[in-house]
Amino acid sequence: MAVSVKDVAALARVSVGTVSNVLNQPDKVAPATVSRVQAAIDELGFVRNDAARQLRAGRSRSIGLVVLDVRNPFFTDIARGAEQRAAENNLSVLLGNSDDDASREASYLDLFEQQRVHGVLISPVDDPTERLERLREHGITAVLVDRPSDGSGFSSVSVDDVSGGYMAVRHLLDTGRRRIAFIGGPDSVRQVADRLSGAKRAIAEQPDASLELVPTTALTVLAGRAAGESLRERASDERPDAVFAANDLLAVGVLQALVMLGEVSVPEDIAIIGYDDIDFSSAAVVPLSSIRQPSELIGLRAVELLIAEVSGAGATEQIVFQPELVVRDSTRPRA
Known part of the structure; x- marks a missing residue:
């Protein structure tokens, strides 16, 4: 039988709300209480249900990244930079390879929308404006990667x-x-x-x-x-x-x-x-x-723009790096 938050709360002799704070906002809980709750989690083998938590929150802690060709080390480096900045913000990156195929790209965007990702980074095959507008209507922010926005209204990180x-x-x-x-x-x-x-x-x-x-x-x-x-x-x-x-x-x-x-x-x-x-x-x-x-830097900055936009702390922005x-x-x- 699966261990629940209530079981953890009972063993640790705290409220369910306190367990929730330990899991999501531990800085708001006294260190001694955090230790007691963590000990109860370890003893019971509790595993948090992220799927349920994401449904309640309305979005997951994952970012969808769609690149043109994952075999190209340039895009691998972009993904590395994106993963680094995402991890620093307690986010993960889901990588999709469109392989220069518009229909495959669309399938990944559909999948990421169904999974309620935190946001989408995309190096698009064609003009993605219409599809990204639909994502935005459903509460999912998108940032263009290695492609200028050309006035589309989306943030972008590109090179001249x-x-x-x-x-x-x-x-x-x-x-x-x-x-x-x-x-x-x-x-x-x-x-x-x-x-x-x-x-x-x-x-x-x-x-x-x-x-x-x-x-x-x-x-x-x-x-x-x-x-x-x-x-x-x-x-x-x-x-x-x-x-x-x-x-x-x-x-x-x-x-x-x-x-x-x-x-x-x-x-x-x-x-x-x-x-x-x-x-x-x-x-x-x-x-x-x-x-x-600056391939890794492109990935880093794209995640930063996405996080700022999702949190409401940043407006749409276009970053254009100069090549060397x-x-x-x-x-x-x-x-």
């Missing part, structure tokens, strides 16, 4: 990807490269479109430079390897002299394809720069230059 794309290509131009290929896609992904926009702006400043688009259907190592193989198979005078990959996973794949057979040298023949500065970048066979995003250029061997200037 247009500036990052400009920074990447400007760096390639400054090392003397002029025939640059942008590898990434699909262009429906907001981050890819913004990074390409920044790349085009840098090219427009250099009259003798060109930008070739090499689209991919995914932002993975395998997609990067396929794009890299297509470049390697070209005649040497038809290849670009530099590649800007929309993320580091693509950049790693491109690097593997180019150097695998020893026909193309990086950076002598083709320089490569990625985006995100994941751990793999510095550990690659040719350490990769990249545009660094990290230069390694893959874009070393030609001798």
Whole structure:
């Protein structure tokens, strides 16, 4: 038979309300009483019914986090930052991977709504405004992650990807490269479109430079390897002299394809720069230059905004971080 709060109260010789305070607000109870109640809990093997407590409170102590691709270390780092700040506030994080699939994203949002989560952090596939408005109507706050709110009325934590794309290509131009290929896609992904926009702006400043688009259907190592193989198979005078990959996973794949057979040298023949500065970048066979995003900090700040909004202590806010250029061997200037 399950042990109840009443059983604990009887053994500890206190009221049910005192037991409830020990469980939820121990700072309001005398230390000696807390010790007596805790001893009764341990002796009886009492386990609190969080599901019932959440129903009474109207929301759980969990935050739902939906990311585009959990295989990408960038999103893993965001989750790590979110978990750290959540734990400091006695909250947990439930992770959902949409895998760039809008229907899968919707399923996670439905699930989190049914579980009455404390709030939702989301890196959306498409424009999420309508669905997030429905969550808000049901008392669930949402914060956009790695995506600006664009006036949607929701708080957001993002990085200026247009500036990052400009920074990447400007760096390639400054090392003397002029025939640059942008590898990434699909262009429906907001981050890819913004990074390409920044790349085009840098090219427009250099009259003798060109930008070739090499689209991919995914932002993975395998997609990067396929794009890299297509470049390697070209005649040497038809290849670009530099590649800007929309993320580091693509950049790693491109690097593997180019150097695998020893026909193309990086950076002598083709320089490569990625985006995100994941751990793999510095550990690659040719350490990769990249545009660094403060991934863990994005997760930390997103949770802070969510908690402030839920408590009523904060208004809607948009935080935009500036990216940082990290230069390694893959874009070393030609001798």
